[in-house]
Amino acid sequence: xxxxxxIYVVYIQAPCETVWDALIDPEMNKEYWGRQCNLSDWKxxxxxxxxxxxxxxxxxxxxxxxxxxxxxxxxxSWARPEHAGNPDKVSKVTFxxxxxxxxxxxxxxxxxxxDEMRNAISGGxxxxxxxxxxxxxxxxxxxxxxxxxxxxx
Amino acid sequence: MDDVFKALADAxxxxxxxxxxxxxxxxxxxxxxxxxxxxxxxxxxxxxxxxANLVTTYKQGREKLHYLNPVPIHQIGERWIKKFERGKxxxxxxxxxxxxxxxx
Numbered sequence: 261x262x263x264x265x266x267i268y269v270v271y272i273q274a275p276c277e278t279v280w281d282a283l284i285d286p287e288m289n290k291e292y293w294g295r296q297c298n299l300s301d302w303k304x305x306x307x308x309x310x311x312x313x314x315x316x317x318x319x320x321x322x323x324x325x326x327x328x329x330x331x332x333x334x335x336x337s338w339a340r341p342e343h344a345g346n347p348d349k350v351s352k353v354t355f356x357x358x359x360x361x362x363x364x365x366x367x368x369x370x371x372x373x374x375d376e377m378r379n380a381i382s383g384g385x386x387x388x389x390x391x392x393x394x395x396x397x398x399x400x401x402x403x404x405x406x407x408x409x410x411x412x413x
Numbered sequence: 414m415d416d417v418f419k420a421l422a423d424a425x426x427x428x429x430x431x432x433x434x435x436x437x438x439x440x441x442x443x444x445x446x447x448x449x450x451x452x453x454x455x456x457x458x459x460x461x462x463x464x465a466n467l468v469t470t471y472k473q474g475r476e477k478l479h480y481l482n483p484v485p486i487h488q489i490g491e492r493w494i495k496k497f498e499r500g501k502x503x504x505x506x507x508x509x510x511x512x513x514x515x516x517x
Contacts (some may be wrong), residue, residue, distance in 0.1 A: 263438045263471075263473055263478055264438060264471055264478075264480070265437065265438070266437065266480065267438075267469050267471055267480040267482065268469075268482055268483070268484055269466055269469045269482050269484065270466075270484045271466065367469070369471070385484075386483045386484050386486075386487035387487060387491075389484050389487075390484060390487045390488050390491055393488075394491075402491060404491075
């Protein structure tokens, strides 16, 4: 097993179930993920897609649900649609949600990244996670993550 | 947030973050290499950085790998930088207003 490329941790004042659900609920995703959302039935072995909330045919990332154990663990394979068939270009994301004295510790481990995806995600996760925390704790996500990132890039 | 500022208020700890920024996922041994700090001092600094959630660790077999966690730093930026930008914009529009007034 190669070592992870990135590990991000954020503590959120919310139950683990709330955090886990926020990861897979398109209505919440769009608020903290630049108007993008995650789509799947979230069963192990199912496909999942990360797409434009306003146009689901615009898919940025896709993969397979490798593990799905609400509310503690979600493991996804992660690739650009054009690279989904190339094992060298498929990375892996592990979400872990642990209870910490009534709050949740959300850890995201991104591994098996190629250089292109490494550059793409290294700037992406910190604002997404900060905004997820803001959304769950205040009821409103940060304005920067509620806009469509692509259009404003 | 106090923890984050306290952790960042030390040059040795910032240099450890710099080393992780340059190469993520290092062991204690790797982090100690070429540093003028004792192993004990590095360990102590890493504990403070971990408590501030600026460094997170990952166990792989018998090795403990250290990762830079930029999320708290991002939160600091979000809290204040936005306001400074707004200030700059206000200053610029005031400058424009003053300069244009002079032309009148």
